Amino acid sequence: MNERGVRSMNGIRLDWKRDGYFFERDALKSAPGxxxxxxxxxxxAVQGNFQDTTGLLEVYFSTENRLLRDACCRLLGDAGSTEAIQKWVAHLRTRFANFDPVGGDTALDLxxxxxxxxxxxFVPEVLRLLEWNMGVPDSRIFPLHLSLMLEERWGPIAEYPSTDEAFPAYKAQVMGRVLELSQGLGSEQAHVFMGRVSHVPDIARLLLENLGSSHFEEAxxxxxxxRFEASTGINCSSFFKDGRFQPLTAxxxxxxxLSSDEAARFVPGRKYFFGRWVP
Known part of the structure; x- marks a missing residue:
């Protein structure tokens, strides 16, 4: 690929300190298949048709382009239907059953x-990915993924189990928290975020509570x-300027x-993309 083509591909990177889902589309006009x-x-998906998100698995494995792979996994997390997620999990379980390691960037993506x-x-699949990647570069990111689901702020689940011997206790702690949340919510099917049932207005309130400059807030x-932009379809590009957060604008x-009628129509525990329920 020539230099111009590389710049075009770089322009498609989903970056939530810049344009997010409102990136410049011109780069896609001449992009590869x-x-x-x-x-x-x-x-x-933006139009409310999530059936085709099942195809993200094929797109992901059809390319070695890291930006495209990243875009597939980000879109899967934000807009993937239950069927699409189950398809990816089935792929993982087959790999696990065949002792076919899932490692590196692929493991982190999934x-x-x-x-x-x-x-x-699906927490057990994330734990298995961590177990298979203990000690490899960037493996400390897996506990952060679990913490994002299960803890209101970084806590013990965000702490990396530094040895193979420490992993069983870590796994028991994570699954104990899963049991606690599932009993409180009455189901493992509900979507959770930061230690509570996922609810779009709550995501807005959480950001309002974290407008400062502490390490946790900036992260x-x-x-x-x-999460807010993907769920609502509201353009939040103005939240950052030159990569720096703009608290007053946000x-x-x-x-x-939050003061609009729009906020009231989001149901707790459901996944939304651009204001539409993802089945």
Whole structure:
């Protein structure tokens, strides 16, 4: 690929400290076929058709392009239907059963997708990915994915089990928290986020509570922006300027949303993409 083509591919990177899902689309006009497939799936999801998100698995494994693979997994987490998620989990379980290791960026991609999707019943798959990747570079990210689902702030689940011997106790702790949440919610099917049932207005309130400059707040701001923008379809590009968070701008958008009739129509425990329920 020539230099111009590389710049075009770089322009499609989903970046929640910049344009997020409102990225410049011109780069897609001359993009290769797999990018066109991804763009079609995204456009269908924006319109409320989530059936084609099952095709993200094929797009992911059809390419070695890291930006496209990242885009597939981010879209899967944000807009993937239950059927699409189950398809990816079936792939993982087959790999596990055949002792076919899932490692490196692929393991982190799938872990991130399952964590963002947020259903408690898929936590064991994230734990298995961690177990298979103990000690490898970036393996400390897996506990952060689990913490994003299960804890209101970084807590013991975010702590990396530093040895193989420590993993069983860590797994028991994680599954204990899953049991606690599932009993409280009455189901493992509900979507959770930051230690509570996922609810779009609550995501807006969480961001309003984390507008500051502490390490946790700065790490959370782009994650919360991603969840809010993906769920509502509200353009949040103005939340960041040159990669720096703009708290007053973000607060104005969030408060306007919370005071609107739109906020009241989101049902707790459901997954939404661009304001539409993802079945």
């Amino acid at each position: 797999p990018w066109q497939q991804w763009a079609y799936i995204l456009d269908q 872990s991130n997708s399952l964590a963002v999707h947020g259903q408690l019943l 959370s701001q782009w994650l919360l922006r991603r 607060a104005a958008v969030l408060e306007e949303f």
